[in-house]
Amino acid sequence: MILSLIILYVLTLIYLSMADRFRTHTMILALQGLLLFGLAIARMHEFHPVEMGFIIVETLVFKAIIIPIILIHVIRKTKINRITSSSSQFGSLVMSVVALVASCTITYYMHDDSTDIISFGVALYALLSGLILIVMRKRVFAHLVGFLVIENGVFLFSMAIGVELPMLINLAIMLDILISILVLGMFLRRMDNDMNTDESEALTSIKD
Amino acid sequence: MLTYLIISVILAVLPLVVRTERLTNIIAALFFLVQVVGIALVFYFDRVDTVLLSIFRADSMALLFHALMTAVLGFSLLHSSSYLKAEGISTRSYKAYYTLLMLLAVAITCVYYSDNIAMTWVFLELTTICSAGIIYHREFKQSLEATWKYVFVCSTGIAMAYLGILLLSTVATEGALDYASLKEAIVEGNPLYLKVAFLLMVVGYSCKMEIFPLYTVGVDANYAAPAPASAFISTALVNAGFLSIMRIYNLYASAGEVFVWARHLLILIGVLSLAVGAMFLRRANNYKRFLSYSTVENMGIVAIGLGIGGVALWAAVFHVVCHTFVKSSMFFHVGIMRHVYDSYSINRIGNYMNINRVGAIGFIVGTLVLLAFPPSPLFVSEIMIFSEIVTVGKWWLLILMLVLMCVVLYSIWSRSLRLSYHSNQDELHLTAVNRRLSYIASIPLVVAVVLGLWQPKFLTDMIDTIITDTPIVKAKTEVVEQNIVVFAEKQQPAVEHTAPNTSAVPVVEEPTENEDVNAENLE
Numbered sequence: 001m002i003l004s005l006i007i008l009y010v011l012t013l014i015y016l017s018m019a020d021r022f023r024t025h026t027m028i029l030a031l032q033g034l035l036l037f038g039l040a041i042a043r044m045h046e047f048h049p050v051e052m053g054f055i056i057v058e059t060l061v062f063k064a065i066i067i068p069i070i071l072i073h074v075i076r077k078t079k080i081n082r083i084t085s086s087s088s089q090f091g092s093l094v095m096s097v098v099a100l101v102a103s104c105t106i107t108y109y110m111h112d113d114s115t116d117i118i119s120f121g122v123a124l125y126a127l128l129s130g131l132i133l134i135v136m137r138k139r140v141f142a143h144l145v146g147f148l149v150i151e152n153g154v155f156l157f158s159m160a161i162g163v164e165l166p167m168l169i170n171l172a173i174m175l176d177i178l179i180s181i182l183v184l185g186m187f188l189r190r191m192d193n194d195m196n197t198d199e200s201e202a203l204t205s206i207k208d
Numbered sequence: 209m210l211t212y213l214i215i216s217v218i219l220a221v222l223p224l225v226v227r228t229e230r231l232t233n234i235i236a237a238l239f240f241l242v243q244v245v246g247i248a249l250v251f252y253f254d255r256v257d258t259v260l261l262s263i264f265r266a267d268s269m270a271l272l273f274h275a276l277m278t279a280v281l282g283f284s285l286l287h288s289s290s291y292l293k294a295e296g297i298s299t300r301s302y303k304a305y306y307t308l309l310m311l312l313a314v315a316i317t318c319v320y321y322s323d324n325i326a327m328t329w330v331f332l333e334l335t336t337i338c339s340a341g342i343i344y345h346r347e348f349k350q351s352l353e354a355t356w357k358y359v360f361v362c363s364t365g366i367a368m369a370y371l372g373i374l375l376l377s378t379v380a381t382e383g384a385l386d387y388a389s390l391k392e393a394i395v396e397g398n399p400l401y402l403k404v405a406f407l408l409m410v411v412g413y414s415c416k417m418e419i420f421p422l423y424t425v426g427v428d429a430n431y432a433a434p435a436p437a438s439a440f441i442s443t444a445l446v447n448a449g450f451l452s453i454m455r456i457y458n459l460y461a462s463a464g465e466v467f468v469w470a471r472h473l474l475i476l477i478g479v480l481s482l483a484v485g486a487m488f489l490r491r492a493n494n495y496k497r498f499l500s501y502s503t504v505e506n507m508g509i510v511a512i513g514l515g516i517g518g519v520a521l522w523a524a525v526f527h528v529v530c531h532t533f534v535k536s537s538m539f540f541h542v543g544i545m546r547h548v549y550d551s552y553s554i555n556r557i558g559n560y561m562n563i564n565r566v567g568a569i570g571f572i573v574g575t576l577v578l579l580a581f582p583p584s585p586l587f588v589s590e591i592m593i594f595s596e597i598v599t600v601g602k603w604w605l606l607i608l609m610l611v612l613m614c615v616v617l618y619s620i621w622s623r624s625l626r627l628s629y630h631s632n633q634d635e636l637h638l639t640a641v642n643r644r645l646s647y648i649a650s651i652p653l654v655v656a657v658v659l660g661l662w663q664p665k666f667l668t669d670m671i672d673t674i675i676t677d678t679p680i681v682k683a684k685t686e687v688v689e690q691n692i693v694v695f696a697e698k699q700q701p702a703v704e705h706t707a708p709n710t711s712a713v714p715v716v717e718e719p720t721e722n723e724d725v726n727a728e729n730l731e
Contacts, residue, residue, distance in 0.1 A: 114378060127371070161378050164383055165383060180333065187340070187356050187359065190352060
């Protein structure tokens with residue numbers, strides 16, 4: 001069960017590197033939220049109502065519903081549709097495969113007995129995939145998606161190393177990320193209104 | 209603490225519901241008063257080192273930096289009023305600016321007092337969100353660009369830092385993430401995990417401390433924000449980044465050989481920051497960016513001080529304290545300068561000595577203090593860092609630092625003179641000068657110069673307490689460790705001669721070649 005969910009998660013990351021429509025990106029993020037929910041539930045040793053409630057809020061409500069809704073709202077308001085050039089798709093696919101190999105290699109050297117080696121590797125792959133999206137794509141919306149992929153990777157990472165932070169801290173972290181997404185979404189819309197673009201190349205006017 | 213937080217937050221959001229700018233100013237004054245009373249109460253009731261709300265602790269480091277933040281905040285609120293009026297902004301924007309500045313102050317205070325590594329992260333992320341509104345306040349194209357970059361890079365960087373915290377928390381017993389518990393547990397940690405965790409946390413927090421590699425967003429933020437807010441961001445917020453890294457540094461002090469690796473990393477980051485600062489100070493054509501790169505350079509020196517350890521550790525903390533006064537004063541002067549010229553352009557503006565003599569003299573004196581000319585307090589701290597570098601035998605580092613600092617000296621001094629004595633390059637619309645503000649802007653500078661001549665006992669005691677949290681590194685073998693301690697004790701009079709107020713400075717942590725020879729002799 002866990003292995004199939006992890007394989008599905010890897011497939012979403014590979015697909016994300018090839019997808020060119022932003023709605024697809026948003027759907028993939030929602031799917032990742034669902035997969036993380038499945039993984040978190042599958043890893044629970046015994047039933048705790050509070051813990052269960054928090055997992056539902058953090059993965060299902062927050063990652064699979066609220067964030068995709070915010071992103072869809074931004075897509076509608078800014079009328080952005082897809083990434084601009086197809087060449088960056090091939091490049092990011094190649095980079096994604098390289099990242100997968102690199103993740104496996106790093107995991108091989110880094111893991112110890114206390115960590116779940118497969119989740120660790122996939123979490124690392126997710127982090128690198130997010131960074132690749134940020135570096136390779138030109139539109140800032142894709143950067144926002146990259147940031148969310150990194151956040152999902154961090155969540156998977158915390159499961160891989162078996163860290164359970166206190167509930168209050170988890171809640172604070174979740175709210176922090178939510179506010180960051182809202183602020184970023186707001187500024188993205190502002191950028192579209194004021195600068196009539198959401199290309200990262202337009203963000204080069206500040207220089208020495 | 210809860211009462212203090214509730215009152216502060218209520219006062220911070222209160223400007224949003226009042227109608228006039230005058231009422232906003234009164235609320236801001238009350239907010240400042242609450243900060244002063246808060247610090248005074250901690251001292252009066254002797255609550256130093258007590259745990260508050262189970263996630264905060266009022267230790268010396270938090271109190272010192274909270275006091276510094278409050279001092280800068282007072283000046284910042286005062287200058288903001290005249291700055292915003294000169295900008296001619298709407299009452300709504302005026303109120304929003306004050307609200308955000310006060311909320312940022314609350315978030316920074318929480319970072320200072322946080323006793324939990326995860327909560328420090330949470331509050332640092334909160335500072336990003338509060339800063340975003342201030343950076344975007346002027347609502348022009350570049351401010352939008354700077355804000356986007358700031359929020360995005362800080363969020364991504366801090367996500368990386370969170371990854372580091374997760375790796376570090378593998379050593380935590382029963383999920384306890386307070387610094388004291390982690391310090392005990394870190395000894396048992398996987399060295400590779402600890403190294404990666406340190407790297408990720410320092411890289412993540414570098415966007416706040418304005419050091420290599422994520423320093424750029426801080427520079428852009430200072431460029432876009434109103435000058436009094438830039439003064440606050442480049443001192444109080446930078447100090448929050450420093451304090452977060454300092455707490456991690458103290459944690460790692462009990463991590464044996466990982467700590468040695470971490471200190472080497474800090475030296476590398478410090479040298480790179482110093483190099484970047486020196487390089488871009490030559491290129492900058494905007495006084496605010498210019499001062500921001502100077503912050504990068506100074507924080508680079510601080511990182512080197514942390515990396516070297518010993519007396520340099522004391523000097524690093526003292527450097528940050530004094531830098532807060534000097535840099536805030538310089539930013540306030542630059543803000544006044546903008547009133548006059550309506551520009552920050554280095555190549556365009558000049559003749560400031562004839563237009564505003566008080567401001568020009570303040571700026572020149574500030575430049576000299578920034579360049580560590582005696583009696584600058586930065587001279588004291590830099591000499592202490594250099595002496596410690598010589599003591600540990602890292603001559604290459606000393607030479608590299610001196611070369612880079614010569615470039616910095618030339619760049620800063622030539623630009624400072626250009627502002628005061630060169631003629632304006634084109635037609636400028638000069639406005640009336642507010643000399644009263646220039647005098648007020650010079651007050652932190654005077655405080656800095658006084659600190660250069662005389663360091664009050666309470667300050668040196670506080671810094672001593674801060675650095676004694678860092679114990680002596682355990683050497684690989686017991687014999688070597690004993691010998692190093694004996695050797696360091698023999699060296700102590702020489703160290704005290706250079707730095708009279710460093711009685712509590714931990715002894716040299718890392719065995720150098722000379723020490724190894726002495727250790728053998730002693731054996």
